[in-house]
Amino acid sequence: MEKDLNAKLEEAGRKKTASTKIDARLVGNIAPYAGLVLVVVVFAILTKGALLSVSNLQGMSSTVILTAMCAIGAVFVFGAGYFDMSIGGAVCLAAVLGAQAMIATGSFFVGFLAVLAVSIVLALLKSILAAYVNVPFFIFTIILSSIFSALVLVLMGNETTIYLRNAVKPLREFNFTEMSIISVVVLAAFFIFCVVVFKFTPLGLKAKNMGGNIISAKQSGIDTVKTTVKVFIMSALGVALAAFLLLLRTRTASASTAGTVGTDVMVALVLGGMPLSGGPRTKISAGLVGAVTITVLNSGLAILGLTTGQIQIARGLVFIVVVLVSSLSYRSKLLPR
Amino acid sequence: MNEEKLIVETRDLCKNFGPTVALDHVSIKIYRGQITGLIGENGSGKSTITSILSGMQPPTSGEMFFKGKPHKPSSMIEGAKLGIGMIVQEQGTVPGISIAENIFLGSENKFGRVFINKAAMVKEAQKALDAIGFTGVDAGAPIESLNMQDRKLVEIAKTVYEDPEVLVVDETTTALSQKGRDIIYGIMRKMRDEDKAVIFISHDLEELMETCDTLTVLRDGVLITTLSKEEMDEDVIKRCMVGREMTGDYYRSDFSQPVSDEVVLKVDNITSGFGMLMNFSMELHKGEILGIGGLSHCGMHELGKALFGEMKLLEGEVVDTRTGDKVNSARGALLKGYGYVSKDRDKEALVLTASIADNILAAGYDKLQKGLFLLPGDTKKYVNGLVDELSIKCASPAQDVQYLSGGNKQKVVFAKWVGRNCDILVLDCPTRGVDIGVKAAMYQLIDRMRRDGKSIVMISEELTELIGMCDRLLVLKDGQLAGEFTHAGGMNENQIIDVMI
Numbered sequence: 001m002e003k004d005l006n007a008k009l010e011e012a013g014r015k016k017t018a019s020t021k022i023d024a025r026l027v028g029n030i031a032p033y034a035g036l037v038l039v040v041v042v043f044a045i046l047t048k049g050a051l052l053s054v055s056n057l058q059g060m061s062s063t064v065i066l067t068a069m070c071a072i073g074a075v076f077v078f079g080a081g082y083f084d085m086s087i088g089g090a091v092c093l094a095a096v097l098g099a100q101a102m103i104a105t106g107s108f109f110v111g112f113l114a115v116l117a118v119s120i121v122l123a124l125l126k127s128i129l130a131a132y133v134n135v136p137f138f139i140f141t142i143i144l145s146s147i148f149s150a151l152v153l154v155l156m157g158n159e160t161t162i163y164l165r166n167a168v169k170p171l172r173e174f175n176f177t178e179m180s181i182i183s184v185v186v187l188a189a190f191f192i193f194c195v196v197v198f199k200f201t202p203l204g205l206k207a208k209n210m211g212g213n214i215i216s217a218k219q220s221g222i223d224t225v226k227t228t229v230k231v232f233i234m235s236a237l238g239v240a241l242a243a244f245l246l247l248l249r250t251r252t253a254s255a256s257t258a259g260t261v262g263t264d265v266m267v268a269l270v271l272g273g274m275p276l277s278g279g280p281r282t283k284i285s286a287g288l289v290g291a292v293t294i295t296v297l298n299s300g301l302a303i304l305g306l307t308t309g310q311i312q313i314a315r316g317l318v319f320i321v322v323v324l325v326s327s328l329s330y331r332s333k334l335l336p337r
Numbered sequence: 338m339n340e341e342k343l344i345v346e347t348r349d350l351c352k353n354f355g356p357t358v359a360l361d362h363v364s365i366k367i368y369r370g371q372i373t374g375l376i377g378e379n380g381s382g383k384s385t386i387t388s389i390l391s392g393m394q395p396p397t398s399g400e401m402f403f404k405g406k407p408h409k410p411s412s413m414i415e416g417a418k419l420g421i422g423m424i425v426q427e428q429g430t431v432p433g434i435s436i437a438e439n440i441f442l443g444s445e446n447k448f449g450r451v452f453i454n455k456a457a458m459v460k461e462a463q464k465a466l467d468a469i470g471f472t473g474v475d476a477g478a479p480i481e482s483l484n485m486q487d488r489k490l491v492e493i494a495k496t497v498y499e500d501p502e503v504l505v506v507d508e509t510t511t512a513l514s515q516k517g518r519d520i521i522y523g524i525m526r527k528m529r530d531e532d533k534a535v536i537f538i539s540h541d542l543e544e545l546m547e548t549c550d551t552l553t554v555l556r557d558g559v560l561i562t563t564l565s566k567e568e569m570d571e572d573v574i575k576r577c578m579v580g581r582e583m584t585g586d587y588y589r590s591d592f593s594q595p596v597s598d599e600v601v602l603k604v605d606n607i608t609s610g611f612g613m614l615m616n617f618s619m620e621l622h623k624g625e626i627l628g629i630g631g632l633s634h635c636g637m638h639e640l641g642k643a644l645f646g647e648m649k650l651l652e653g654e655v656v657d658t659r660t661g662d663k664v665n666s667a668r669g670a671l672l673k674g675y676g677y678v679s680k681d682r683d684k685e686a687l688v689l690t691a692s693i694a695d696n697i698l699a700a701g702y703d704k705l706q707k708g709l710f711l712l713p714g715d716t717k718k719y720v721n722g723l724v725d726e727l728s729i730k731c732a733s734p735a736q737d738v739q740y741l742s743g744g745n746k747q748k749v750v751f752a753k754w755v756g757r758n759c760d761i762l763v764l765d766c767p768t769r770g771v772d773i774g775v776k777a778a779m780y781q782l783i784d785r786m787r788r789d790g791k792s793i794v795m796i797s798e799e800l801t802e803l804i805g806m807c808d809r810l811l812v813l814k815d816g817q818l819a820g821e822f823t824h825a826g827g828m829n830e831n832q833i834i835d836v837m838i
Contacts (some may be wrong), residue, residue, distance in 0.1 A: 002639045028374060040580070083698070199713075200710050200711060200712060200713070201709050201710055201711055202703070202706060202711045203703055203713065204701075205695060205698055205699065206699075207690060208688075208695060209688055209691065209695065209696075209699045211686070212688030212690055212691045213685075213687065213688040213689070215684060215685045216684075216685055216686055216687055216688050216699070217697075217699060218667050219647065219649070219667055219677055219679060219685055220667075220671075220699035220700040220753060221667050221668050221670070221671030221672070221700055222668070222699060225667045230344060258665075272642045279688065279690055279691065280691035280692065280695060280737075281690070
């Protein structure tokens, strides 16, 4: 009797787990790529091929690099359960301060160090807020985001745009091909670096556990404060590289630099197949795949003649739909804690 | 039995929680003019039946009949309207309002549509309290003026006031003193004599045998048998509950070895931030299973957290006597060889959406780390080893923890600490919601650790397992030490309960 029951229970358990597992995993793994293909095909048709023209591909590639860099780094932060809405602001602030450092010293290298330093200081600030203050973290990032924009305006003073062309002599300007090679190499290196850190060091495991259940993570003896600092540093590296590549390519910086990156990163992560609440389904590839998808989407809508405002609305709608659909299929919460 | 007196009947009632079967085709009949007892181990399905009956949750399948008609209550409110009243184990009063307001919570409209006539409400509430023989209280006083036991009596008054035809008393008596128990017994008998039905759930066999007219035994969601008053025999009931002869092997068998004098952990006069522990001290010896018992709110669960450095202490300290260091963070405790199994498995001990592997690794990754790196080959070997060792039933370690049964989930939690080979394990309700087979495996595992010289603190709400497993038992009451029992000096269940309450 006892035995029968146990056997029955086990069987029931196995059946249930086996089927649910396959569905969820399969959907979770394939959906982002299917989404990307779908977006490309739909817009290629709607734009009668204009989406895939050489000039548009060139334009998209530089945007992809910028968004992907930020999004890949952000995977760590979001994965650990921190909803960071200030990434765009951080890129802008780092770029402007970096540009000013370049003009002041005439050196690209010093500028790069400045960009890196600014990003890391901002990351430390955010990790202190995230780890020690008992207020939902995303509230801070909303405030930080507006503080960053305000700081940029203060720093720029009367100028609207900082031009590096005349100030920084030592580095010649790159043509499109050279710039593309540099960007792709940097992006690939950063992507591989992040995958290694996420999969082959304990940081990924710790971040996923924190995002999944911070109480359990603490009770498992994970040092949540140190982990928090580390995930923000990873994100800061992405921000710094993005800001630097932006300066290298455009040789300008302004208050509107990287204006839509913040929201693009969030949409990218969701489109890339990870919940914004982080946790076990976090994956680095989400940053890259999602960045491509959202860029294609933006570009396609622009070619179709939508205004910036209309594109914003369309992106918002896509975001909501994806969050809805994924919350249905993953049965996991997507709201920030 | 006179079928005219039949008031509640269930036919093939089933309830599943995911893959866990809580009720398996249960057909039970409840009659008027009787007190029907329900007994069974934790997780046997007793409370599931009554919660379905009262409308708290729907069944997965099966039928219910109430007074001969199909019974499908959509909520507890509907259940109560139909005449099913329930007194539950957990605290059911709302703080911040008066006793009278608690009694008429949800039915304030009786005393005015817009403005409530408070005087009338208090007067009526006083009547409700008097009706159950709970005198000497002002119904207009805030609920906080009563202690936990008296608040329970307020709940009882509320339920009885609604004049139910079926009264469910769900493990209420454990929280009550003799006075409170006598009131409940009185109410149950009175209702029976008024030709109403009473369902009484309790862990206390003696109490059930004395009070009930029939006793139904459940095990793992299956109705095992129903015994009449004459058939009630302690040994028979126990055997039905656990499904086999109770032998010494279920718990540990040898208590002959003296425990080492070496103290590994010392709690020195601690008072916790939430005030659940007051000036509490204790010592844990090497190779000892130390039991901590008491009622739910006695502070024992906070003590468990404090031992693992997870509780803010206002005063006093927890000291690891082997190193002389204070234990004040989970990370610190872990590094000193401590492990902690939380009472709240799903909320605190596991990441439900994560895989078995990731959960186990959360506590053990540093043992596998090579320099900066954590290599998949090593983690796989580690996790597979533990899954085998603890016989965790799963398709693969990549499977999500959330779809495992309670027992298997608990095995995953244990695996976290078994893998680290912890010297000191703090177990808070380690067998809560775990089926009987896994329970036995857990006890064996705990006993094996003891024999390996590990020290174990076992916090539990089940007295039988504490008596069956512990060398020494500390009983807490209101955050303070109320009594200490040793196996050498004898552990008597009644004596222990006396100290608890």
